[in-house]
Amino acid sequence: MDFRYSEEQLALQDTLRRFIAKDYDFERRRALARSDLGFSADAWAQYAALGLLALPFPEQFGGLGGNGVDTLVVMEQFGQGLLLEPYLSTVVVCGGLIRDAASDAVKKTVLPAIAEGKLRIALAAYEAAGRYELAHVACSADRDGDGWRLTGGKSVVLDAPSADYFLVSARSSGKLTDTDGISLFLVKRDAPGLELLAYPTQSGGRAADLKLERVGVEADALIGPPGQALAIIERAVDLGMAALCAEALGIVTALNEATLSYLKSRKQFGTAIGSFQVLQHRMADMFIAAEQTRSMTIIAAIQDAVGDTAARRRAISGAKAYVGQAARFVGQQAVQLHGAMGVVDEVIVAHYFKRLTQIDMTFGDADFHFARFSDAAAMRNG
């Protein structure tokens, strides 16, 4: 066993750290979050130049052949720097889905375009009444000649406003929550009948609700087998959750650094507040939570190579639930230990805390995934 990062991974980490220090300080980040786009187009181009956007794709499609641990290294820094670019949506989730489930023809056009920074995709898989259930699909897909017509709605599609395409789940057969009968389509943003209602999110990103009214797509827009797309969506979302755990890890690490430094420098009653035992023990608990978060994040990061679907899903849900709880603890306590400084907009702590909160509620919160992890059948087999 060897938990060390490779030379390449260390170099990647170092590159990102230097990029954040030079081009992405807190003030810059605040300005970007308020801009129309909501992130930096220049940064996106830099990620392309650095190879980040090609990282998890096979070499034959213009990629670098990276694995889940490489993504961990990147996403941890996305957390540290609170980077706003839609890496998770475009590269990890949608790029990963295309890589794992699309035809060679689609891969050949889509993956190199993502890698070059020319194409962004957002996953439109959740619906308003479905909460966190990917199988809850009311949006319908009806045959129309060789192609399809899509009708329905998708809610809180992350990174939708800047996406060129959407991966839309739609029901081609079966009842509302059937696991069979779900198909997946690559839909152009400007397709006639597709409407967006865009808004910012709590942690500074962008999202939109989508409305599809008889949106026509060609036969080759279908990704994966018709009616059998749920498994491929679940895999992509699982890998997305592993990446979110890594982002949370980066934030938890940064919050602990900031809090520790505050405990050492903030003086009350004639002494640094870090000399009070109750705060020392709290900080020790936060440190432990961060270490446990790192271990869970590693477990999640290696699931991309696990062939057993049930085992992968249980491990990822377990990690998402555990990291959600640990990050909640660290986030709330980092705010508490910063006192009023923790609840003001001009200090980064509040922004880290808000991002952790949003990460927990993306792709299912801690309670949702805890329930999946503790499901009786999964537990007996797990």
Add this chain to the structure above:
Amino acid sequence: MNLNYTAEEESFRAEVRAFLQAELPDDIRSKVRLGRRMRKDDLMRWQKILYRRGWGAGMWPKRYGGAEWSVVEQHIFDEEGAAAGAPPQIPFALRMVAPVLMTFGNAAQQSYFLPRIISGEDWWCQGYSEPGSGSDLASLRTSAVREGNHYLVNGQKTWNTLGQYADWIFCLVRTSSDSRPQQGISFLLIDMKSTGVSVRPIITIEGEHEINDIFFENVQVPVANLVGEENKGWTYAKFLLSHERTNNAGIGNCKRGLKRLKEIASKQTVNGRPLIDDPRFRDRIAEVELELMALEITNLRVLSAVATESRAPGPEVSLLKIKGSEIIQRLTELQMHALGHDALPLLREALEMDWLAPAMLAEHYGAYAPPLTGQYFNQRKTTIYAGSTEIQKNIISKLILGL
């Protein structure tokens, strides 16, 4: 022991309920219920309505125009008010500076300020914390130097709540550095319109303007605005804090939050069934409901003992503050979680009463959704302000447990 309300108390409850139904303006009620942005006018309008009814200050003695309610009557009023969607009365004037003026102020101060407070004419804010003095309040450095008939005040106060609306600020200032820090502090009333007072907004985590820095630059304050004796301000401040904390349980507010949480969890769905049917989420609600049930009685026990023994509230109010703040934080957190994905959109414009959800959102995004995530973020302050949870536990362990 008897936990039943008396016939008189039940008839008082009916009276309060009828009053709220008749007199609480619909626009204010809606803002409170939907968590929309509240303005100075809304709060002052409600204070004036209460004042006209003789309920401007329920717990004040009758000689100052108060209703002299018992602890139980005040509890009934808070409970009914919260259930009806009445806004809270802002505590800085009614519950903080007023008891200090009644106990330590002179006749001139009492006859000038108290009527203006109860009638809703003056808005007061608090000048306590400073950048270097939070939990360690006694280390404060804002100075007041006596020059003839006035003090010259210089310094900075921070984390000042709603000072942008204030007519007056009550301040702790340093008048002497000769001895222990606690012994050189005075309690001064400062007109916010005085030359040299400036207010800088601090935007909080959820993006709203609720708190401020307040700067004092050579501000002249008449000596007549000193409360009690010079250098005795720390005594008055401790007295004030114990009064402030008697309402920190916020039972009425918590009860409204719990009711709201159950409503939201009944409307949100999981696989076509109400979220409230989900056993895990239901348990989360039940846990906090139990805490609140216990705290309601603890609160009444503590306040009844204070009333029966005719004494000032003591260190036991710390436990009300700790538990009350934890409960309201948990309630807002669960309300946010009840929304699922719908907790993520940040729709600041939706905090205005005239906001209408765009058709695409309206189908699923309840009128209750817009403020919930921001409220969760905002309520993190409650375990920090007015004596953090850590400070309250120090008080309990030292003053009650003798550790």
